[in-house]
Amino acid sequence: MAGVTVFAVLFLHAESQEEVMGLTLGAAAALLLLARFGWNALAAVSFAGHSRTGQAAVLIGVLIIAAVFYDQHFPLLMLASVLLYIVVCLGLNLQFGYAGVLNFAGAAFFGVGCYTAAVLTSHTSLPHLAVVLIGGLMAAGIGSLLILPVLRTHGHYAALVTIAFSILFRVFLEVNDTLGGPQGMKVQGMEILGWKLNDSLAFGEIEISFYANYVVLALVMAAVAFMLVRRLERSWIGLNLDAVRLDETACAAFGIDVARWKITAFTLGNFLTGLAGSVYAMMTGFVAPNSFTFGDSLILVSIVILGGLGNPWGLSVAAAIVLMLPEKLQFIQEYRLLLYAALVILILLFRPGGLMPRQVRSYLPGWKP
Amino acid sequence: MTLGLLSQYVFNSLMLGMIYAMVAVGFTLFFGVLDIIKFSHGDVLMVGAFTGLATYLGLEALGVDSALVQLLVMTLVATLSMALLGALIAKYLVLPLRLAPPLNTLLLTLMLGTVLREAVRLFYPQGSNPKPFPRLLPADSISFGSFTLRADSVILLLAGLAAIVAVHLLINRTKLGLAIRAVAQDAETARIMGINFEFIVLLTFAIGSGMAALGGLMNGLYYNEINFGIGLLLGVIGFSAAVVGGLGNIYGAILGGFLFSALQSVGAVTLPALFPGTSTAYKDVFAFAVVIIFMVWRPTGLIAEKKSERV
Amino acid sequence: MSTLLTCDSLSMRFGGLVALNQLSLAVSAGEILGLIGPNGSGKTTFFNVITGIYQASEGRVDYLGHDLARMRAQDIYRAGVTRTFQRSRLCLPLSIFDNLMIGNHRRLNHSLWFNLVRRSAFRAQFEEQYAQALALVRTFSQSLAERLFEAAGSVNMIDRRRIEICRALISQPTLLLLDEPSAGMTHEETRELMDDILIVREHMPGLAIIIIEHEMNVIERITERCIVLNYGQKICEGPYAQVAADRQVQEAYLGTE
Numbered sequence: 031m032a033g034v035t036v037f038a039v040l041f042l043h044a045e046s047q048e049e050v051m052g053l054t055l056g057a058a059a060a061l062l063l064l065a066r067f068g069w070n071a072l073a074a075v076s077f078a079g080h081s082r083t084g085q086a087a088v089l090i091g092v093l094i095i096a097a098v099f100y101d102q103h104f105p106l107l108m109l110a111s112v113l114l115y116i117v118v119c120l121g122l123n124l125q126f127g128y129a130g131v132l133n134f135a136g137a138a139f140f141g142v143g144c145y146t147a148a149v150l151t152s153h154t155s156l157p158h159l160a161v162v163l164i165g166g167l168m169a170a171g172i173g174s175l176l177i178l179p180v181l182r183t184h185g186h187y188a189a190l191v192t193i194a195f196s197i198l199f200r201v202f203l204e205v206n207d208t209l210g211g212p213q214g215m216k217v218q219g220m221e222i223l224g225w226k227l228n229d230s231l232a233f234g235e236i237e238i239s240f241y242a243n244y245v246v247l248a249l250v251m252a253a254v255a256f257m258l259v260r261r262l263e264r265s266w267i268g269l270n271l272d273a274v275r276l277d278e279t280a281c282a283a284f285g286i287d288v289a290r291w292k293i294t295a296f297t298l299g300n301f302l303t304g305l306a307g308s309v310y311a312m313m314t315g316f317v318a319p320n321s322f323t324f325g326d327s328l329i330l331v332s333i334v335i336l337g338g339l340g341n342p343w344g345l346s347v348a349a350a351i352v353l354m355l356p357e358k359l360q361f362i363q364e365y366r367l368l369l370y371a372a373l374v375i376l377i378l379l380f381r382p383g384g385l386m387p388r389q390v391r392s393y394l395p396g397w398k399p
Numbered sequence: 400m401t402l403g404l405l406s407q408y409v410f411n412s413l414m415l416g417m418i419y420a421m422v423a424v425g426f427t428l429f430f431g432v433l434d435i436i437k438f439s440h441g442d443v444l445m446v447g448a449f450t451g452l453a454t455y456l457g458l459e460a461l462g463v464d465s466a467l468v469q470l471l472v473m474t475l476v477a478t479l480s481m482a483l484l485g486a487l488i489a490k491y492l493v494l495p496l497r498l499a500p501p502l503n504t505l506l507l508t509l510m511l512g513t514v515l516r517e518a519v520r521l522f523y524p525q526g527s528n529p530k531p532f533p534r535l536l537p538a539d540s541i542s543f544g545s546f547t548l549r550a551d552s553v554i555l556l557l558a559g560l561a562a563i564v565a566v567h568l569l570i571n572r573t574k575l576g577l578a579i580r581a582v583a584q585d586a587e588t589a590r591i592m593g594i595n596f597e598f599i600v601l602l603t604f605a606i607g608s609g610m611a612a613l614g615g616l617m618n619g620l621y622y623n624e625i626n627f628g629i630g631l632l633l634g635v636i637g638f639s640a641a642v643v644g645g646l647g648n649i650y651g652a653i654l655g656g657f658l659f660s661a662l663q664s665v666g667a668v669t670l671p672a673l674f675p676g677t678s679t680a681y682k683d684v685f686a687f688a689v690v691i692i693f694m695v696w697r698p699t700g701l702i703a704e705k706k707s708e709r710v
Numbered sequence: 711m712s713t714l715l716t717c718d719s720l721s722m723r724f725g726g727l728v729a730l731n732q733l734s735l736a737v738s739a740g741e742i743l744g745l746i747g748p749n750g751s752g753k754t755t756f757f758n759v760i761t762g763i764y765q766a767s768e769g770r771v772d773y774l775g776h777d778l779a780r781m782r783a784q785d786i787y788r789a790g791v792t793r794t795f796q797r798s799r800l801c802l803p804l805s806i807f808d809n810l811m812i813g814n815h816r817r818l819n820h821s822l823w824f825n826l827v828r829r830s831a832f833r834a835q836f837e838e839q840y841a842q843a844l845a846l847v848r849t850f851s852q853s854l855a856e857r858l859f860e861a862a863g864s865v866n867m868i869d870r871r872r873i874e875i876c877r878a879l880i881s882q883p884t885l886l887l888l889d890e891p892s893a894g895m896t897h898e899e900t901r902e903l904m905d906d907i908l909i910v911r912e913h914m915p916g917l918a919i920i921i922i923e924h925e926m927n928v929i930e931r932i933t934e935r936c937i938v939l940n941y942g943q944k945i946c947e948g949p950y951a952q953v954a955a956d957r958q959v960q961e962a963y964l965g966t967e
Binding site: 126130132134176178179182183184185186187189190191193194195197198201202204205324325328331332335364365367368370371372374375378379382 | 430436492495496499501502503505506507509510511513514517518521631632635638639642646680681683684687688690691692694695698699700
Binding site: 258262266286393 | 787792815822825840
């Protein structure tokens with residue numbers, strides 16, 4: 031864990047392209063070496079076993095990274111974005127990693143959260159915590175408009191529903207003048223109980239970037255979402271979701287209410303996505319339709335698949351890689367979509383379980399028969 | 400609205416419907432033989448259009464300037480190369496995933512579409528800008544009041560019709576078509592009866608992708624402009640059309656194609672009339688919203704999908 | 711013994727095809743009934759109708775005061791009717807224990823609050839269920855009981871069949887439907903499995919079982935009574951020896967000369 035933290039610090043710190051490239055290759059080599067000795071399996075087991083310590087180590091790691099870059103905007107913005115994307119991908123993971131409900135409109139639901147924040151902060155004086163909550167509820171609510179066609183249809187037909195929605199949403203934003211059209215909208219910075227997140231903190235000489243506030247907030251959100259999803263997976267509900275994904279006929283024969291669990295997963299997933307979206311909008315101060323394209327939805331899907339469907343740890347790592355690599359390796363930036371798409375194809379062909387395949391469910395951390 | 404304007408809308412809608420139908424037929428053919436959705440289909444169309452354009456530029460450079468020759472060579476090169484691409488995709492990307500969950504194939508082809516799209520954007524010279532597409536068809540036109548009938552549009556419409564009829568005849572009147580239908584009906588039995596399953600699948604993908612290339616050329620000739628992004632929207636529309644018609648059914652796909660274009664036209668005409676101030680750009684929002692609602696009413700399309708699950 | 715299930719002129723049509731034709735039969739509590747007949751005679755359709763996977767075209771299925779022909783699959787399960795499938799329908803990526811708990815659905819607490827927040831209560835329920843699952847699987851196979859947290863896909867055919875039967879048994883049903891449990895197994899494996907079923911019945915004397923089987927020695931050995939279907943109709947009923955001697959039954963299987 032300490033190693034990973036140091037690496038992340040170095041990575042975010044690296045300025046020149048060569049440094050970044052070197053670090054990336056180094057990490058890849060280290061991972062291959064680990065895999066060669068079967069250490070990653072060991073790490074997976076130890077994650078499962080010493081869940082508490084592992085989680086605490088990750089939290090501390092993130093805080094250390096934030097502390098190292100306390101006065102720089104960009105790395106902190108990056109860090110907070112990764113954390114918020116993790117929340118989104120946890121939501122998507124609930125939907126198609128567990129319940130098997132395809133959602134190719136992840137970016138659209140994220141956009142619902144963003145635009146809710148934009149509209150509510152500029153036209154009302156609602157407390158911002160309530161705005162975030164409403165952002166989540168709006169995404170869940172709009173999702174529930176889609177749930178009927180999603181439930182009535184299967185497989186490919188259901189995929190069409192979310193794809194159609196994803197495109198519809200983007201076009202809607204572009205032509206809708208009250209939402210700013212293609213130019214988008216400005217969003218106010220966040221304020222929780224008098225704590226203005228957009229003000230830099232200063233302790234005497236030391237001035238801390240205001241993004242540090244958002245890192246803390248995003249970290250709390252990611253941690254809570256992570257815990258929620260983990261608990262869900264390690265429960266009868268997680269089992270129901272898996273069963274719904276794997277065999278609907280068997281579900282019916284054993285009393286599992288397919289519709290109920292699909293709705294639960296879809297709504298909860300969209301709620302998380304909407305929450306993250308509204309915080310993200312307040313952090314960046316600006317929303318525009320261009321950030322919510324079908325391509326962005328596909329990137330979200332790639333993250334979940336790359337990490338390993340159903341594995342929250344895997345998707346967290348994948349989110350960090352997918353978001354940070356193109357930012358740091360400028361020459362990748364232009365090619366990132368091509369690169370990820372090709373990578374996902376390779377994964378699907380040769381390692382369908384993703385980089386960190388999901389393990390068999392253990393209901394209680396550390397429990398042994 | 401004048402009669403002339405109305406006819407203009409109807410004709411326009413027929414033209415779009417034809418292109419959509421050609422894409423939808425591909426989706427439905429692939430679904431028929433393999434029960435999969437090949438989402439890269441729209442992007443194959445786009446690559447086909449670009450191949451046609453590149454061929455045209457090549458011919459220009461060689462000094463061939465007869466529009467007819469250019470058109471024929473473009474069509475031939477684009478159709479054949481996309482047929483080959485389609486077969487390669489089937490062999491190396493789709494067939495290996497036959498036993499995996501259908502979701503994986505859908506994802507893989509979605510990503511493949513992204514790869515094709517991005518590849519054209521990044522590697523075709525100035526691929527991120529819209530490209531002018533040559534006008535190779537006679538541009539004569541006859542006017543009936545405010546309605547102008549252009550010869551090139553009529554030719555395109557007829558060409559599209561011919562392509563669809565040709566595929567229809569191939570499927571229903573030839574031995575190969577019989578084999579395709581047999582595989583669609585029951586791949587296992589077809590194999591036992593001595594049909595070369597893999598060959599039939601590759602052939603079907605080649606036919607569908609060739610159709611897509613034709614659709615791409617038609618699209619280019621009609622709008623006189625192409626860009627790397629046309630495939631995505633055309634793909635989603637073609638998929639919607641195939642789904643609305645009922646996956647696996649060719650007539651359903653054709654019907655779905657024309658229905659979708661009709662929906663767009665209705666949206667473009669009625670929305671601004673009903674809600675003054677709304678832009679016609681809402682037509683796609685309207686069309687997709689109707690498709691989503693339609694799915695509630697008819698979850699497996701107008702002409703229902705074959706049902707094969709055994710308990 | 712008291713009657714558990716009564717079918718009254720049950721019919722199932724798919725378009726023009728009549729899969730079940732005016733079928734009437736009764737099953738007593740604690741009985742093992744064999745359901746035999748040539749392929750396509752409507753045996754599995756009968757299971758699908760009384761478990762709510764298909765909706766019967768007409769007729770009633772009376773079970774402890776419910777009409778199964780008018781109920782949803784999930785409510786029929788809750789009323790205590792469980793089944794296995796002809797083709798294995800286990801969730802192979804999930805652990806054996808997970809598969810058993812899918813069968814145990816009606817006895818688990820599924821509220822969000824219980825599962826997410828009250829983790830100590832969840833722990834208690836989990837441990838209780840684990841003990842029961844372990845005990846049940848042990849009656850079938852000790853080695854399988856030691857592998858409860860391995861993927862169901864990692865065990866062989868007979869063990870998969872055992873898991874499927876355990877999945878149907880763990881919720882303590884009153885009626886168990888076995889759809890060709892011997893399919894795809896060797897004679898030796900089939901015999902072992904039948905021993906297991908007989909042991910289970912000793913533990914659960916009230917349990918009625920309907921078994922579809924093509925292996926006639928299985929039917930002969932474990933059933934008390936048989937019903938023979940042909941073209942969706944009942945053509946014969948009685949103990950195996952009597953049924954096997956029936957001319958109509960022989961014709962159905964071998965064809966008329």
